[in-house]
Amino acid sequence: MTNTQVTLVQIDNYGPWTVTPEPRREADLQTLQSRLYADISQFVGNRGGYVFFTRFDNMIAVTNGLDFEDHRLLQESAGNRYPVTLSLGVATGTDPVQALSDATTRLQEAGSAQDENRRECLEGRTIDDAHRSDEDVQIAHFDVIDATGNYTDELNAFDTFIEIEQGYAELMRHMRYAHDSLSFFVGGDNVIVVCPDLEDEDYVEAIHHVEEAADVSLQVGVGHGENAHDAGFEAKHALETCRADGTRVELAWES
Amino acid sequence: MTNTQVTLVQIDNYGPWTVTPEPRREADLQTLQSRLYADISQFVGNRGGYVFFTRFDNMIAVTNGLDFEDHRLLQESAGNRYPVTLSLGVATGTDPVQALSDATTRLQEAGSAQDENRRECLEGRTIDDAHRSDEDVQIAHFDVIDATGNYTDELNAFDTFIEIEQGYAELMRHMRYAHDSLSFFVGGDNVIVVCPDLEDEDYVEAIHHVEEAADVSLQVGVGHGENAHDAGFEAKHALETCRADGTRVELAWES
């Protein structure tokens, strides 16, 4: 049974900061957002977690393996090196959406994202090492079948992007409402989904849904593990099996 | 009349590189993609352009103000500092979609994105300084009305994200097919759209469409200029007028 630890990372008072005293250069905001995300990706990733850029001012991470002190250190280090600060809410749940809801509530109860007095909150709880298992996290790694041949080398780059975005939008809604899962576009034609205990038929159904609704053909590799890196790495290898064998769904523990 | 110069930035042979000899740690790929994007944002942004992360392995930029030598230098510098290389296609057009199509074709004709022999292509043409004007670029900066009050402080962070993604997906398709425009989510609740010569009623219609189709309420500031930064900065200020006055559409040159 999965036990996903989810952290919501929120930049404090970001909207107002971007326009005070005057609007700031857009290219600088993009650089700041991307580099802050990249740093969090290294910190969380080096401890076996995954963080997704999401909206950049709000980022969602799967942090099984990071304890409360790790969260505090991440917050301190970012505060030393950026002109903005971070608030963090952490929670766990048998499904990722539940964990994220609780993590969000933790921050919302501490104050508004644009409350100028709310700075560097750290709320919630992490899983004790003694209670962790190698079934805590399930990760599914989807990609578009032969995106390069079907889209990148054929359509203009924006129309390729539209196709992939529409596929992602359908998958994200379906996985959230049908399966309490969190889906994130991670570049190229790849979507990583954080799932509870799903079965082969759930993934077959999801792929079929996206094909029908958006005319985008996906394949998926699924893995599980003690943390996001272990689960996700297993999923990447399972996806290689899809590519090699021409299959649509591969669960690492069933091959 | 707009004359948008668009550059398509494509990482050479990226898909294969990410899994050779073995799949690479996802957190490292995210870090690499984000930092490469951030560097391009600084290079292009410091010359008055905008670049959008798009799919990270394919990035779209508005590069009025950058000449061919600037493109060559960007390519050389990235090649010196990253384990991957970039190919660049540049073109211009009276509408952004046309310019992007031509830029894409330039690269497609040079070879596949995953052709291991195609490296560091630089194809296309830039606008001579003598032919530039302060109407070359039109930028519209949309955001969601009171996203913090309506979503961020109320829903869980993923459901807020879904709402904003659905709004973005509707806007992106509408603006592309109805108005030959390119729309990019840039973080928070913001979407920047690169447009041809559009009028007040075109923006009113777009906002209405998104409200009807996705139940997301947008406002927009629009600017124009010789380059993306000038146009976009004017648009940001126009958006501040929307916020201050409660209006839905503000064109900088009509206030």
Place this chain on the structure above:
Amino acid sequence: MTNTQVTLVQIDNYGPWTVTPEPRREADLQTLQSRLYADISQFVGNRGGYVFFTRFDNMIAVTNGLDFEDHRLLQESAGNRYPVTLSLGVATGTDPVQALSDATTRLQEAGSAQDENRRECLEGRTIDDAHRSDEDVQIAHFDVIDATGNYTDELNAFDTFIEIEQGYAELMRHMRYAHDSLSFFVGGDNVIVVCPDLEDEDYVEAIHHVEEAADVSLQVGVGHGENAHDAGFEAKHALETCRADGTRVELAWES
């Protein structure tokens, strides 16, 4: 008694890489070197260690608290994100120079720094958690008394730099030969020294030596701890005592 764990980080085959096939832009080399160092500083620093840029192609770190797997991960992550790779040699010793000598020998025995076949070596041993103590690391943080008033606001910036460099050069030689210690300039007017078990009189003597030989007046705060961060943070606080009280030497455990 100190038990310093020292890691030598060496970029593989760097000299040849910088000029193959042609010399690379110097500004790009500086950017690459600095950002690689910054990443290692985050990785090592987040685990309680310190890394010093030293010669940039060879960097020296105090890595008490990092185990062998941490070293392997650092190496893998850098290899995924940079166009160069790292070799690492780790060793421990009752004095820092001895530890560094052994770490260096580990790499030299594996092959030349410019041996094009030697890539990503990882040699040596780390301290078991069971054998660690809070006296393992001793750090001394020196700075120049009122550098701003005496130099920065008075001389031209290069002459200020010469004064500080001459002070550093004297201190580095004295501490290495008289006290088996490793000294590193860390910016501004600060030098951090990694020491064995030194006493108050050793620091008084070092300060006197530098005053006589280079006419530069130093003060120093000293701390110890289980790792470099703990020892160094204690040393920073002790240095604040020097500033507040006008003293020249403060040992954190004696105040």
Place this chain on the structure above:
Amino acid sequence: MTNTQVTLVQIDNYGPWTVTPEPRREADLQTLQSRLYADISQFVGNRGGYVFFTRFDNMIAVTNGLDFEDHRLLQESAGNRYPVTLSLGVATGTDPVQALSDATTRLQEAGSAQDENRRECLEGRTIDDAHRSDEDVQIAHFDVIDATGNYTDELNAFDTFIEIEQGYAELMRHMRYAHDSLSFFVGGDNVIVVCPDLEDEDYVEAIHHVEEAADVSLQVGVGHGENAHDAGFEAKHALETCRADGTRVELAWES
């Protein structure tokens, strides 16, 4: 005749910031300093200039090719993305030390480096395009003959570092006092020196001096150009000639 444009880049009020309200983690300060330097290296380097990390809170750049607006933009962009701000002083001179002196004075007259009210000064003048020539900048690129064979593969890494530092300290003092030149260690065994119009015999003398005083054997390639990149690139190529032919001094325009 050389006409070097030198910019002094100084972080405002940095000393106090690093200890307010409490001392900050050293690893974070190192990361911040290095990444700020790397960004300035990209900005200045992409415009044909060179910047040297020097003391990190004070950095010296050769900025022929950058105008006043470029300096203002660098300052604005850094202020948008870092928790510190920069002050810049620019001046020109027939010798680099004179130019740097004037640039320093510009900032000193505006206020102390630790004056909490002095922020983001921009003082001085740049060279008009009409007055530039390809003899404006002379760059000499020194390195240690066979550093890898003589030091890196033989001594422990700190003793190698001491040898190179001693050689650098001698060269820097000699070149400043005998030849009004600015010398900067740039990593590995390399020192880049910004010179006025020096001749072959001046370099032969400098090499002889360092050999006698520090027992370190140097070779040097020298170039000139309209900006630091052109001069420095020519110097790198001349240094390759030293390596290939076994000569000690090569001036690019005399080969």
